[in-house]
Amino acid sequence: MTRFIAVTSGKGGVGKSNFVLNVAIALAAMESNVLILDADLGLANLDVLLGLRPQRTLEDVVLGHASLGDIIVKTDYRVGLIPGSSGTQDMADLDKRQVGNLLGAVREITHDTDFLLIDTASGISSSVVSFLMAAPEVVVGVNDEPTSLTDAYALIKVLKRNGYEGRVSMFASQAKNSAAGHTIYKKISSAAQKFLDIQVEFLGSVYADDKLPRAVKDQVPAIVRYPTSDIARCYRVVALTMLGQKSVSADIEKLWTRLVAMIMKAGRPKAMKAVSFNGEVSARSMEKTLQDILEEQRKTRILLERLLEALETGGLASRVHKGYTA
Template identity: 40%
Template structure:
């Protein structure tokens, strides 16, 4: 397996004129809450709104972004780590002009990468010479090192919760570890599969009460995605609901989430630790000052 530095060095140098990229990590304390569905539909909603968007699958051992979109990748991140291709070779064009970097499923060694290899992947992704406005990072569920590193390297973190006690408990555990071990002090909370809007707010309030008591973290309520038969049908068809059924309740909700995300304050500069597209963040203030 090549070193992380070797992975990054295989890529074409970035065009210095590219503007900073909005990087959003989507995470969850436990599996089964619809995290990947959120990542897929948020990415496509951003793309449909005119944002040039890259969806990065970092669920390194149990990846399924490509399955959800009906894509058949020739290469994945596992091939990059094995030295069989360069990272640029993995990029697929999905629906709506969305770019996708797929990972591998059923490759146990990918789920056991070292902390240094996770950082190497962050640097390698940052070398992709794509003119993107936003990148959505679909992480694995839980609090493994890779999840923490990819969340730390993003400018914004969305934690997905649903109406299960374990979901809220595990979401708190994830937020606690991100805060205390990685310095992430701002988290967006998205309630998924809710029966009515009030249920989504109640889930957020449960989480916010305990975090405000024990953690130095600012939680923001991003909104809720309704439980929707059209979403289930879209998953069965291996399509995003925002593409397959654009007027469905869940598709409308995803478009609203994308609208809110696009209004978040752009990154003003680097924060002093591992970060996606760090060079663009470093050079952007200098260009602004020169102008």
Template identity: 40%
Template sequence: MDQAQNLRNIIKAENAVPVLSRVITITSGKGGVGKSNLAINLAISLSRLGKKVVVLDADFGLANIEVMLGIRPQYNLSDLMFRGKSLSEIITKGPENVGFISGGSGIREMTNLTKDQLANLSARLSELDRQADVVIIDTGAGISENVMEFVMSSAEVLLVATPEPTSITDAYALLKTLDRQPEFTREHCHIKLIANKVNDDQSGKELFEKLSVVADKFLNISLEYMGAVPTDSNINKAVMKQQPLSIAFPKSQASRAIDDIAKLIIDPQGETVNKSKRRGLAGIFTETLRRTLNR
């Protein structure tokens, strides 16, 4: 190989853009709005559309996702960091080829990491960026410090709310708390609303308008509308069966609505906009833990 070719290869390597997973953080202002249910069924819909999907249950200390799936993970995120397990060992295989990572006891256990340990965690999580097209982070509900950290670090956030006044109020409280964070930058965080448990599409749009108007006026935060998922008795039936709705009742109204949202998520235009802002799961965890360690 001549020197010119060597030089071209070096330049090409230096200019190479790392392949990063598309990380979507799903959150809500309060519990009981169907956030975790949406997370796992959206993951299944995306998988059926040809995406490699992994769900991270970041509602630390609780086990919503694994209960819904009827699966007990053998290992969790803490085992990756402290007990020598590999990334592949802590990913539990779920339905429709969806991977699942249990958060375990939580990020609090990781607040005493040294810089070397933090670098090691980032490197190991970066493996996921090469394995998954989409990583869905299911946060806890509310405005806890852990939730805010994940939301602030994410380029793409799905905010779930229902027509109940308390849900709308709490969703606004989450946005207000986010706005007060010095590290929050609007241009790097796209927040999209999913109206859940609504009567029809019009009800979903009305919910979005209520929240969007006040968020824009008082917080200068622009929301995008991702769609609505109707109230569906099959959702509770699926929960009781410990099966995702998309598996137990794939033709139900709610399941079809989630499929539509999944198609909107992977719309080519949405993908193009998002690629320039991707940080991957490793980048999000590194930033989140960095802020936690600096407090």
């Protein structure tokens, strides 16, 4: 059974696309059949990281100009790339037959696929969250910056409030070492467990390594360009952890229907309206929706600051107590 895994983050700059690419290559090296989908609409860059220039994208499939098999780019690393799309105005006129054709193609292509890793946009926009709600597994990238921590927690909170029932995992990005990465994880997992009653699984840490920007400049994946580097080992550990997880059943029709909706929305230059995360239009103005999001992030930041203060105070008290009893 194919595992559909959406990789996202509360904010940009955590190495999400590099994570998708390098972990996919690690999984392929472990005898898994892997596809990667660039769904970061408008900022699709997996092809750039690979030094490729796809002639067709997912948009061509949705519009009926090509089959899904036609657009998949075979890389040199046993990983297939499904190029993303920024959307066009023509996509506003899709009918059920076209959507149905895409779903049929997806089932055919993924029949022998073990993993489909989906690189999504960052943040908590309505279209992105709606798509994540349909994904059976969501992986959140987080680094130790306060904004990254609060935005990641806000994203998980939005998923929980909207009834998300899939698996939520995370990776610690740009960590100094394993201990630092685990500290980042504990900050998120403790808050999620205590205040949201949701378990966040830990895939591992991706260390800060100057070899990553070098690899990006060379347009060669870090795990290939520097196979013995610390960051390459990190990606392999994450891949092994993923292989050890159980599969989560997926509603393929819902997942791809919302992906198509996200592409369509990206190509529609119309007046903005507030949209709920289940895709229904609400009566509130977009201004009110943005105010709600900012207020939610403010509350989340305060909540995490209090939690971190409590954890640090508790850790200090524990050390003092141990020193006294010793």
